[in-house]
Amino acid sequence: MNEHSPETELEAFFGPRPAEPQPLQRLGIVVSGSLSKGLDVKLDQGTVIEGLAVGRYVVVRGQTGRRFFSMVTDVQLDALNPLIEKAPPDTSDPFLARVYQGTAVFGRIHITPMLVLDPLPSSPPMGASPPSSPPMGGKEGGREPKPVKTIPAHFTSVYPASEEEVALIFGQETEPGHFYVGDPLEMEGVHVALDLRRFVERSAGVFGKTGTGKTFLTRTLLAGLTREEVAVNLVFDMHNEYGWKSQDEAGQELKGLRQLFSTGQVSVFTLDEESSRRRGSKVDGVVRIGHDQIEPEDVDSLSSLMALSDVQVGALYFLRRRLGQRWVARLLDEDDPLEELESALERGTIHGGTLGAIQRKLGMFRRFDFLQRRVPEDPVRQILDYLDRGVNVILEFGRYGSSLEAYLLVANYITRRIHAHYVKRKEEALGERGKEPRPLVITIEEAHKFLDPAVARHTIFGTIARELRKYNVTLLIVDQRPSGIDSEVMSQIGTRITCLLDDEADIRAVFSGISGAGALREVLARLDTRQQALIMGHAVPMPVVVHTRTYGTPKFYAAMGVREAESPEAVLARGRAVLRGEGNGEGF
Ligand SMILES: Nc1ncnc2c1ncn2[C@@H]1O[C@H](COP(=O)(O)OP(=O)(O)OP(=O)(O)O)[C@@H](O)[C@H]1O
Numbered sequence: 001m002n003e004h005s006p007e008t009e010l011e012a013f014f015g016p017r018p019a020e021p022q023p024l025q026r027l028g029i030v031v032s033g034s035l036s037k038g039l040d041v042k043l044d045q046g047t048v049i050e051g052l053a054v055g056r057y058v059v060v061r062g063q064t065g066r067r068f069f070s071m072v073t074d075v076q077l078d079a080l081n082p083l084i085e086k087a088p089p090d091t092s093d094p095f096l097a098r099v100y101q102g103t104a105v106f107g108r109i110h111i112t113p114m115l116v117l118d119p120l121p122s123s124p125p126m127g128a129s130p131p132s133s134p135p136m137g138g139k140e141g142g143r144e145p146k147p148v149k150t151i152p153a154h155f156t157s158v159y160p161a162s163e164e165e166v167a168l169i170f171g172q173e174t175e176p177g178h179f180y181v182g183d184p185l186e187m188e189g190v191h192v193a194l195d196l197r198r199f200v201e202r203s204a205g206v207f208g209k210t211g212t213g214k215t216f217l218t219r220t221l222l223a224g225l226t227r228e229e230v231a232v233n234l235v236f237d238m239h240n241e242y243g244w245k246s247q248d249e250a251g252q253e254l255k256g257l258r259q260l261f262s263t264g265q266v267s268v269f270t271l272d273e274e275s276s277r278r279r280g281s282k283v284d285g286v287v288r289i290g291h292d293q294i295e296p297e298d299v300d301s302l303s304s305l306m307a308l309s310d311v312q313v314g315a316l317y318f319l320r321r322r323l324g325q326r327w328v329a330r331l332l333d334e335d336d337p338l339e340e341l342e343s344a345l346e347r348g349t350i351h352g353g354t355l356g357a358i359q360r361k362l363g364m365f366r367r368f369d370f371l372q373r374r375v376p377e378d379p380v381r382q383i384l385d386y387l388d389r390g391v392n393v394i395l396e397f398g399r400y401g402s403s404l405e406a407y408l409l410v411a412n413y414i415t416r417r418i419h420a421h422y423v424k425r426k427e428e429a430l431g432e433r434g435k436e437p438r439p440l441v442i443t444i445e446e447a448h449k450f451l452d453p454a455v456a457r458h459t460i461f462g463t464i465a466r467e468l469r470k471y472n473v474t475l476l477i478v479d480q481r482p483s484g485i486d487s488e489v490m491s492q493i494g495t496r497i498t499c500l501l502d503d504e505a506d507i508r509a510v511f512s513g514i515s516g517a518g519a520l521r522e523v524l525a526r527l528d529t530r531q532q533a534l535i536m537g538h539a540v541p542m543p544v545v546v547h548t549r550t551y552g553t554p555k556f557y558a559a560m561g562v563r564e565a566e567s568p569e570a571v572l573a574r575g576r577a578v579l580r581g582e583g584n585g586e587g588f
């Protein structure tokens with residue numbers, strides 16, 4: 001630039017212009033493709049192919065100013081002349097290697113366009129160099145990203161997505177109801193915010209093999225739902241990982257939700273007071289269920305686990321009618337002669353073998369100390385009181401977490417009653433005789449046990465998943481075997497967050513009912529073994545792969561509003577710094 005240019009004169013007058021953001025480096029150009037199969041992109045000479053992992057988020061800047069938001073779904077090598085494969089050149093000379101790279105041989109990526117954003121009226125004309133950061137406007141400007149219905153022309157340029165573009169698609173984490181859940185691949189520091197309001201509108205699932213980070217991710221999501229007060233949560237905490245402290249695989253201690261939030265926000269209930277006390281967990285209530293509170297439907301939900309036949313299940317209802325409210329207590333009492341039943345047995349209404357089998361199978365309940373002959377309080381009433389006040393409830397299972405029967409029994413027992421209460425409240429609200437109940441999210445682990453095809457049709461969790469949010473109740477299911485979940489229920493799971501899965505049937509299950517799933521399979525199969533997840537469905541405008549937000553760092557706790565207690569040494573050091581005149585004394 002010439003010394004006397006108007007620019008320099010202006011700078012002399014007004015001071016230097018603020019530095020322009022660095023233009024994004026072009027990755028390559030579109031060379032072929034179709035709407036149904038996605039686009040092939042020839043990489044530019046300077047683009048390092050190894051830096052382009054599947055799952056990465058790129059943007060094709062169309063010639064009319066349209067932007068096609070896309071995901072890398074395959075990476076390939078290609079050559080101008082196929083013979084080069086037979087006689088590869090000597091590339092020990094770096095100069096020669098450079099000459100070949102990008103001309104005779106080059107990289108290609110396959111990308112799948114997911115969304116398109118129409119240009120702003122002031123977009124640069126065709127052929128202009130790309131803006132360093134795209135004009136903002138997006139949702140604020142009334143322009144929603146739309147589904148892709150066309151493709152960009154030949155030789156259109158492809159760029160990595162910028163931070164602004166990620167925010168444009170997913171929303172800013174500072175917007176109410178949005179929560180930062182992770183960073184897109186190769187874009188560390190750029191925050192993908194999940195729209196939690198949409199997240200709770202339908203049931204959601206967190207899937208992945210064991211050890212991939214499902215529990216950590218679920219805890220992060222629950223922290224978000226609590227902080228943003230989008231819904232109230234009821235968590236059936238099988239392994240005591242959500243309420244009070246737990247450990248990661250390296251043995252480092254982590255705070256649970258009860259430690260991150262105040263008593264008025266999160267409460268912990270337990271089925272096993274002793275275990276909670278041993279772990280130092282602060283408990284707000286102990287759940288005990290009376291024998292006379294159990295209904296045949298509660299036992300029915302365990303039918304496949306207890307191997308109850310249809311005849312035996314039918315007999316449960318019969319026994320309840322004949323024996324009254326104390327039916328379970330009487331069946332469990334070995335000294336009770338059950339005379340009333342004898343006549344029924346004689347008349348052949350119920351088979352002697354059936355009764356014996358039921359008594360034997362129910363015998364397992366004797367091991368559950370939380371089941372007692374009579375209990376003074378109603379645990380469901382207590383939990384509902386908390387939920388109605390907007391306090392999240394985490395139910396720790398203590399030692400009973402290792403018994404799937406106990407987990408299923410209690411989760412079904414409580415959920416059935418809470419759901420009934422919600423249905424009543426919602427109907428009252430519709431009839432304008434009451435207030436809408438707060439949206440409730442129920443979290444269950446090992447979800448396929450609740451939702452396998454044999455039980456999902458007639459148990460409460462299947463019902464909740466199917467009726468969507470009609471009664472303001474949705475599920476957050478955590479599972480490592482999604483293929484075990486009834487396909488009809490799976491198709492109702494709105495948002496699916498999937499960590500690594502390698503079983504073919506599980507992969508098929510999480511993609512059921514998702515359009516364009518073919519291309520995403522490669523992405524899912526190549527996630528890292530932990531802390532990476534593919535998020536797709538109702539809560540995100542387009543599928544996205546993220547490195548999930550790290551749970552358990554002081555930074556995370558601070559973002560949740562926890563003020564770390566400083567060690568005495570740190571306080572002393574800060575004091576000395578102030579005395580030396582180095583600090584501002586803040587906090588003293
Ligand atoms: N978001 C995260 N922040 C910090 N550490 C994480 C995160 N995700 C995963 N990890 C690490 O991975 C380990 C396994 O995660 P997690 O316990 O959540 O797995 P999981 O999928 O729930 O396994 P399982 O099916 O056996 O319950 C954790 O102990 C932790 O060390």
Ligand SMILES: [Mg+2]
Binds near residue numbers: 214215216
């Ligand atoms: Mg887990």
